[in-house]
Amino acid sequence: MNVIRAVGRLWLVPVTLVAWEIVTRAAEQPFFPPPSATLARMGEMWLSGPPAHLLLTEQAMDDFGPSLARLFAGWTLAAVLGVAAGVAIGCSSRLSGYLDPLIHLGRAVPPPLLVPFFLALLKLSTPAQLTTIVFGIIWPILLNTVDGTRTVDRQHLETARIFGFSTVQRLTRVIVPAAMPKIFAGLRLALSLALILLVIAEILAGSGGLGYRLLSAQRSYLYTDMWGCLVVLGLLGYLLNSAFLLLERRVLAWHRNARQTT
Amino acid sequence: MLEITDLVHSYGSHRVLDGVSIRAAEGELVCVVGPSGCGKSTLLRSVAGLIRPTGGRVLIGGQPVDRIPDNLAVVFQDYSRSLYPWMTAANNVALPLRRRGLDRRRRREAAMAALDQVGLADAAAKYPWEMSGGMQQRVSIARALAYRPSLLLMDEPFGSVDAQTREDLEDLVLRVCAHHGMTTLLITHDIDESVYVGDRVIVLTRSPARVAADLPVDLGESRDQIATRQLDAFVRLRAEVGRLVRGGSPTSTVLEKQ
Numbered sequence: 001m002n003v004i005r006a007v008g009r010l011w012l013v014p015v016t017l018v019a020w021e022i023v024t025r026a027a028e029q030p031f032f033p034p035p036s037a038t039l040a041r042m043g044e045m046w047l048s049g050p051p052a053h054l055l056l057t058e059q060a061m062d063d064f065g066p067s068l069a070r071l072f073a074g075w076t077l078a079a080v081l082g083v084a085a086g087v088a089i090g091c092s093s094r095l096s097g098y099l100d101p102l103i104h105l106g107r108a109v110p111p112p113l114l115v116p117f118f119l120a121l122l123k124l125s126t127p128a129q130l131t132t133i134v135f136g137i138i139w140p141i142l143l144n145t146v147d148g149t150r151t152v153d154r155q156h157l158e159t160a161r162i163f164g165f166s167t168v169q170r171l172t173r174v175i176v177p178a179a180m181p182k183i184f185a186g187l188r189l190a191l192s193l194a195l196i197l198l199v200i201a202e203i204l205a206g207s208g209g210l211g212y213r214l215l216s217a218q219r220s221y222l223y224t225d226m227w228g229c230l231v232v233l234g235l236l237g238y239l240l241n242s243a244f245l246l247l248e249r250r251v252l253a254w255h256r257n258a259r260q261t262t
Numbered sequence: 263m264l265e266i267t268d269l270v271h272s273y274g275s276h277r278v279l280d281g282v283s284i285r286a287a288e289g290e291l292v293c294v295v296g297p298s299g300c301g302k303s304t305l306l307r308s309v310a311g312l313i314r315p316t317g318g319r320v321l322i323g324g325q326p327v328d329r330i331p332d333n334l335a336v337v338f339q340d341y342s343r344s345l346y347p348w349m350t351a352a353n354n355v356a357l358p359l360r361r362r363g364l365d366r367r368r369r370r371e372a373a374m375a376a377l378d379q380v381g382l383a384d385a386a387a388k389y390p391w392e393m394s395g396g397m398q399q400r401v402s403i404a405r406a407l408a409y410r411p412s413l414l415l416m417d418e419p420f421g422s423v424d425a426q427t428r429e430d431l432e433d434l435v436l437r438v439c440a441h442h443g444m445t446t447l448l449i450t451h452d453i454d455e456s457v458y459v460g461d462r463v464i465v466l467t468r469s470p471a472r473v474a475a476d477l478p479v480d481l482g483e484s485r486d487q488i489a490t491r492q493l494d495a496f497v498r499l500r501a502e503v504g505r506l507v508r509g510g511s512p513t514s515t516v517l518e519k520q
Contacts, residue, residue: 155343158312162336163358163409173357177348258347258391 033224042228067198067209070126074133075194079187082138086145086183087176096146103142111136111197115204129201136197137190144186148179181255184248191244195237210236263288263445264309264413269318271304278304279315280470286462289443291436293456296466297507302449305471306417309447310336322413331413332361335406339418341398345390345405351377352386355405362409376408377401379438396427400434407438414439416448420455429487432459436485453503457496458485465506474506 017035024034033041046060053061089096089103111132118128118135152175160170176183202211210229217225249256264286271279278301286292296302308315309322311330320327322334338344345354356373364372377386380400390398399419406414419435420428436459439446450456456463457479465474480495490496 153343155338155340156346159336159338159344159346161312161330162310162334163405164330164332164361165358166360169357169360173349174346177346180348254348254389254391257389 030221031223033227037224038227038231041224042232045225045228046232062208063210063213066126067202067211070129070133070201070209071194071198074130074198075137075187075191077130078134078138078141078190078194081134082141082186082190083145083176083183086142087149087171087179089142090146090149090179091171091175103139106135107139107143112200112204115201119205125205125207128205129198132201132205133194133197137193140189140193141183141186144182144189145179148182149175151182152178181252184252188241188244188248191240192237195233195240199233263290263323264292264447265319265321266305266309267319267321269305269308269315269320271301271308271313271315271317277470279308279318280472281318282466282471282473284447284464284473284476286445286447288445291439291446291448291459291461292464293460293462294447294449294464294466295451295453295456295503295507296471297468298451300466300469301471302451302466303417305466306336306415306447306449309413310334310415333412335409335411335414337399337402337406337414337416337419339421341395341402341422342390344402345398347390350387350389351382351393351401351404354390354401355408358405358409372408373404376404379407379441380404380434394427395423396431399423399427399431403431403434403438407442410442412445414444414446416446418450419448420452421450428455433485433487435459440483453500453507454491457481457500457503458487458490463499463503465503468509477503 021034021036024032046057046063047055049055049057049060089099114135115128115132118131119125122128122131156174156178157170160174165174198209199211199214202209203215206212206215210233214226214229214233217223217229264284266282266284269279269282270277282305284292284294294302294305304313307313309320309327311327311334314328322331325331345351346357349357352370352373355376356369359369359372374383374386377383380403382397382400382404385393385397385401390401393401399422403419416435420431423431432455435446435448438444448456448459460479463475463477463479465477466472467474477499479499481490481493481499
């Protein structure tokens with residue numbers, strides 16, 4: 001029954017693809033290659049390598065390797081910094097009084113605008129790209145962590161006081177777990193933001209990676225290559241989000257179930 | 263063991279406690295009953311050190327309460343917000359025991375023993391949301407037992423469970439408090455319950471709360487949900503507490519007994 005329903009929801013995907021194929025073939029516009037041509041080109045670019053490399057070509061390594069490494073490095077760094085700072089700010093009203101205006105100012109700066117600055121400051125493209133990603137995605141993590149930390153149930157905290165939990169226990173066993181649902185919401189938002197900022201950073205401060213490939217394809221009038229990059233970035237975003245949801249479902253099983261029963 | 267002397271507390275200009283004095287001897291189970299909103303919870307929070315009362319004194323084992331004492335446990339009414347839903351029952355019970363300097367294995371053993379005492383040995387690996395309200399409250403009681411406090415505070419501990427579960431929990435508390443010889447202060451708005459569970463019943467007046475009466479319960483050590491509630495002494499005492507909670511004055515028969 002669930003399978004039928006899932007298939008039922010997915011029918012629009014092939015219909016759209018077929019319609020697109022028909023329209024683009026009829027129009028014969030160079031800017032809009034048919035999906036079949038895009039797919040064929042994607043296979044050629046990235047999946048025609050030796051079986052020992054899982055069919056991945058050298059170009060696939062060059063395009064995906066640096067991009068994925070930057071994406072995860074930036075996201076992990078932002079997660080660690082954002083959660084640590086968020087818990088500290090959430091627990092201390094003095095700290096939050098001082099930092100709140102700065103946070104809201106920093107959040108309001110569009111991160112792509114900072115790429116030239118970071119590039120000038122850090123000279124190398126990879127540190128500049130990483131800094132851009134971290135600066136751009138840390139805000140939802142930070143703000144959600146602050147919010148989650150501040151809204152821990154009073155009775156959870158009083159129980160910790162009654163039983164004399166140490167500061168470390170209170171943080172790791174009560175406050176952070178209680179804030180986890182909100183922290184995860186921030187982390188997921190940050191993951192999709194990270195992909196966007198990755199591409200922007202690679203376009204603006206490029207030296208390899210998918211964003212750089214996209215830009216050079218456009219400059220060389222290789223529109224099918226460009227479309228291939230767009231499709232693969234879309235797929236990447238979808239896969240990352242699905243993988244994260246899977247993780248979230250495992251880690252926050254208590255939260256989902258507790259909400260269902262009360 | 264517990265000496266509350268002339269306790270006064272106000273929230274701003276609103277006086278909640280107006281000179282409440284209560285004493286509890288070692289091992290005694292004292293029920294505090296009063297109309298809802300009369301300041302019972304404020305009383306409990308002052309004894310627990312969660313709030314600093316405006317005036318008066320609380321001594322536990324001769325020591326003044328100026329912060330949260332380390333020999334005290336609390337069972338709250340709202341079990342769903344008292345247990346940590348991200349931990350199993352056993353971990354909820356074991357977590358406070360770090361303070362007792364026990365290693366992991368000893369904490370685990372103590373938690374299992376306490377869960378066994380409340381009849382939940384099989385539920386150690388369950389999460390709070392996998393249990394009924396009564397089971398969660400049992401875990402909460404097990405957590406307090408394992409902690410081995412000299413004073414146990416209970417804030418309407420059976421207020422959120424159904425009638426049958428409530429009776430089971432009342433008997434459970436009677437059994438474990440007697441077994442451990444724990445001094446217990448149980449706060450309730452339920453007149454019947456205060457008489458059934460208590461060694462003594464303290465009746466508070468409407469807000470601002472004062473002690474209206476301090477009644478000994480002469481029902482013997484062992485109590486039975488059916489038989490005890492049929493006793494003449496039980497029926498008379500219940501009627502007396504009921505009258506006092508509604509603002510009446512003590513009748514002569516009870517006064518003579520005192």
